[in-house]
Structure formats: C-alpha cells, structure tokens
Amino acid sequence: MKRRDYGQYCGLARALELVGERWALLIVRDLAVRPHRYTDLLDGLPGIPTNVLSTRLKELEQSGIVERRVAPAPQRGVLYTLTSVGRELEPAIFALGRWGAAHTGEPRPGEIVTPESLIMNLRGVFNAEAAAGVTATWEVRAPDLVVHLAVTDGKLEAGVGPAPGEPDLAIAFQPDGLPSYWELTRAAKCGLVELSGRRELLNTFLHLFAIPQPA
Template sequence: MPAQRGYRQACGIARGLDIVGERWSLLVVRELLLGPKRFTDLQQALPTASPNALSDRLRELTDAGVVHRRQLPPPGGARVYELTAWGHGLEPIVIALGTWALAAAPTAEQRFVSADSAMLTIRTYYTPAPGRPGAALRIELRDHGPAGVFGVRLTPAGAQITHEPPAEPDAVLVTTTDALLAAFGEDDLTGLTAAGAVITGDPQALRDLLAAVHVPAGQPADRPAGNP
C-alpha cells in the first residue's frame, strides 16, 4: 500500500493492514492458497474486480513480498503468481476471518463462490472419522470450467486439496458449486444426484468426504434482537 494511504502506526495490526488491507488483497491471497495461478485465472475467480484493480493488488503484494511472479517451464511457459513462504503465513488469518464471518448472514448479492473457495471449505472443515480408510477423489465443478477440476486426498490427518486430480481416483464427482456446498455434512447422495451430479467409482468414498465436512453456522449470540 502506498505510504500516503497507510495507517502510519507501529502496531502490528496496522502494519499488516498496510500490506493486505486494500480491497481484493486478501481474496487474491485466498485464490493462491492452493497453488499458483495466471492473471486470467485470478480474473475468473474474482469476476467483479476490474483488471486495473487486480493488477494494482498483485503489484503491491509482489512489492511487499507476499506474492511472487514466475514463468512456468516449457511447454506451458505461462507467467503465474504464487504466494511466497511469508505469504503462506496468511493462511490461518484468512481462514479464521472466513470462519468468523460465517456468523453473519450473507446479503442477496453475496452469491458467487469461487472454485478454490469451495475446496478450501473442504480442507478447512473436513474432520476424518477414526478408522476410516483413505481415498483419492476427483471433483469437477462444471460451472467453473477447467479451473474447477481438483484432486482430493482423504487422510487420517485431513483432506489434501490440489489442482492436480489423481490419475486413478476412487471416485469422481461432476457437479456445480452450489450443489457441492449444499451436500456438506450429508451422508446421502440423493441431493447431489437430484441436482444433476454425475458420480462414478466408489460412492462410499464420496459419502465419507461429504459427511465429514461440517461448516459452522448460526448468528452471533450477542447480536441485538431485531437487527439483521
């Protein structure tokens, strides 16, 4: 953040906000938590951010040492943005902020969910059941096109999410983001199939995943009655 727009305080919170407090900054960080992305990938994930605003945030985050820009080796050769080791330190902060905000009801215009945001929900709130066997799944969120393809590996320590799907998955789910979010916490696949999802492979592996994702919900206990 340019010095003239900073908070000019030595407090660590103010210093942190000087770095990531500008609009879109933390959402750029969110979108890079699962791996590097091209500028066009970030545009797709942040559709209401103007190209100029996104360019400004990436430049500021790069200058601050939060984000690094590099070129992929051939044959791809694309230029991508990725978090530095220091930038990855923001993950617990981003996740904690998101969990805190779940206590507030979304507004009517807050409907879009990026593919990575949906998959971070799995990584954050998946709690493996003792004695459950591990599994590898391929999840395709068709409303996000190629950006919606992920690999999910269930382990005793949690769910590992990558943009690289397994070569031989135990189960494959092709669905929409809304249908996936609605299925979290359920051990019945009826809702997914009713929403047009295509499931192949071992359905139990998918049930084990969905049933173990418990997203916090509810309103703040100290919110005055009658206030939205």
C-alpha cells in the same frame, strides 16, 4: 493508490496495512490454491478493475507476499505465486473463511463460485483431527467445475480438476443455484448426488468437511 497506514504499532494493524486493501486477500486466496497468470486472476475475480489488480499485485510483491516466476515449459509467460511469507497467511485465511461461512446466508444476486473459492472453503472447514487415520480421495463434479481432495492420515491435498488417479469416490451434483459446498452438502444429505466408487465414503466426506454453524 496510497496504501492505508493506521499509525499503530500493532500486529493486526500491520497485517491490515499489508493485505487489508480491497481484493488483496482474495488474490492471496486464489494463489494459495495454485500459481496464476495475470489473466487467470482477472477471470477468477470478476468485478476487479485491471488497474486495481495490477496495483494489488505490485503491492503484494513489494511486501514479499507474492512473487513472479517464469512458467515452466511448454507454457510461456509469467506466473504469480505465493512466497513462503505469503503461505504463512493460509491459517488466517482459513480462520476468516470458517468465520465467514457461518454468516454467509443465501447467495446474493451476481455472486459466483470459482474452483479456487470452493477448494479454499473445503480446506478451511476440513477437520484434520477427525481425519487422523483416514486415507481416501474424493472428486467433486458440478457443471463447469471439478475439484479433487485427497486425505492421507489427516493431511489434506486439494486441487482444481480431476484427481491424478482414480478417486475412491466421485460425487456429482446438479446445484439448484451456485455450486457451493453448502449446496453440495445439502444435495448429499438429501440423496441428490450421483456416486461412483466407495459409497460409504460419502458419510466420511460429510463428517470431515462439516459446515460450521453460527454461534
């Protein structure tokens, strides 16, 4: 596949040449959460043809956005991870995610929610200014999906799976549809969640991770 060339000396045009191809930004999104094996990326991006994934990874490597690393023991094989250049894309991804969140609407047939997409959505809407002085850990649980969020004086760390220690508040919900953060927020506001821990932190969670509204 030949990479698109816009023929313009422009930062936006150059960015689109590097990460504007189909699936490229979603690969970057997943790698921004944690390193992945090739098969992990394939599983987390249903619908991506194997040849397209291989091509995108090769292009992102050539651009210095993604690199390969040997998996640490006792694991084996190769992990794909973002380089420091790739990490610089995170603010742009968050901004696009916030903008898109306000225009998403109802889920379309066949759409899914992955732990990586949920984490990146939560990171994208996180209000760091409102979180100043807040230190707390949340664990969000849905069927087949668990993520954790830790805020330390305005700084957020988020990851797939249970919290490293006992969370200050665990939030469990049974979504009517996809386990998206829209569904989580709706369930929390309607009292349709199970809480374990400091219950007052639910309102803090809803305040810090508020869903953006369309203009």
